[in-house]
Amino acid sequence: MSVEDKTDQDVIVRYRNIKKAFGDTVVLNELNIDVKKGEKIALIGPSGSGKTTIIRMLMTLEQPTEGTIEVDGEMLWHKEVDGKLLPADEKHLRRVRGNIGMVFQQYNLFPHMTIMRNCTEAPIHVLGLSKEEAQARAREMLMKVGLEDKIDMYPSQLSGGQQQRVAIARSLVMQPKVLLFDEVTAALDPELVGEVLEVIRDIAAEGETTMMLITHEMDFALDVADRVFFLDAGRIAEQGTPSQVIQHPQTERLKSFLGRFHS
Numbered sequence: 725m726s727v728e729d730k731t732d733q734d735v736i737v738r739y740r741n742i743k744k745a746f747g748d749t750v751v752l753n754e755l756n757i758d759v760k761k762g763e764k765i766a767l768i769g770p771s772g773s774g775k776t777t778i779i780r781m782l783m784t785l786e787q788p789t790e791g792t793i794e795v796d797g798e799m800l801w802h803k804e805v806d807g808k809l810l811p812a813d814e815k816h817l818r819r820v821r822g823n824i825g826m827v828f829q830q831y832n833l834f835p836h837m838t839i840m841r842n843c844t845e846a847p848i849h850v851l852g853l854s855k856e857e858a859q860a861r862a863r864e865m866l867m868k869v870g871l872e873d874k875i876d877m878y879p880s881q882l883s884g885g886q887q888q889r890v891a892i893a894r895s896l897v898m899q900p901k902v903l904l905f906d907e908v909t910a911a912l913d914p915e916l917v918g919e920v921l922e923v924i925r926d927i928a929a930e931g932e933t934t935m936m937l938i939t940h941e942m943d944f945a946l947d948v949a950d951r952v953f954f955l956d957a958g959r960i961a962e963q964g965t966p967s968q969v970i971q972h973p974q975t976e977r978l979k980s981f982l983g984r985f986h987s
């Protein structure tokens with residue numbers, strides 16, 4: 725079934741009328757996004773347009789000022805009690821957030837732990853898996869990112885690209901329903917970018933995991949995304965298929981933004 729055929733019940737992430745302000749500064753306004761199960765969404769746009777804030781709210785790292793976010797049919801920041809929306813408690817937030825994984829620009833591996841332990845800490849302590857189960861999952865995911873021969877090494881013995889691939893494997897071990905990528909190649913030397921994008925392409929091609937990716941790699945977005953959102957000053961200024969948005973931009977703002985990527 726293609727993503728277009730899916731009905732409303734296949735929506736896994738739903739942002740409704742989101743406003744986000746930091747003090748007096750409104751950085752997102754009237755944001756509405758529906759992400760369908762298995763869909764790959766690329767968020768593009770100039771620095772400061774609000775891309776990171778969108779995914780940080782889903783990771784519960786920022787709280788929306790107004791509006792609601794649903795994950796797999798459940799409110800994230802609210803609890804519905806007798807038809808009323810109340811702020812969610814920490815326990816509720818933690819449980820719903822358990823559906824979400826995030827890979828950051830800085831991979832933040834634990835330097836004093838082997839690659840294997842970096843990948844098994846959370847499944848053991850958060851999911852309650854046995855050491856054996858966690859290691860089996862970690863091995864499978866490290867194989868997926870092409871690093872099964874590095875399991876006994878420490879992060880400092882790996883290149884930046886390899887460390888970022890470990891960070892991706894570490895997220896996959898948690899089997900998130902939604903995986904968020906925040907400019908995961910931005911901190912890498914140019915020659916290491918390709919291997920990380922390749923790994924993400926492979927995971928995307930498997931189809932099941934819903935992904936939201938912030939990227940400045942337009943060719944990658946064109947390849948991987950089902951839909952692209954162009955953020956401009958806290959609003960979605962254009963959206964559509966990668967071909968519509970990246971190859972046939974409508975607004976001057978998007979044309980000028982994309983122009984920066986052609987030298």
Ligand SMILES: Nc1ncnc2c1ncn2[C@@H]1O[C@H](COP(=O)(O)OP(=O)(O)OP(=O)(O)O)[C@@H](O)[C@H]1O
Nearest residue numbers: 746749751769770771772773774775776777778955
């Ligand atoms: N904790 C914060 N306190 C105050 N302002 C913030 C905070 N976090 C983000 N902002 C502001 O919100 C706006 C949107 O930031 P955001 O990081 O979401 O943009 P972005 O599109 O991801 O940018 P970039 O591509 O540079 O990462 C910016 O103007 C930023 O300065």
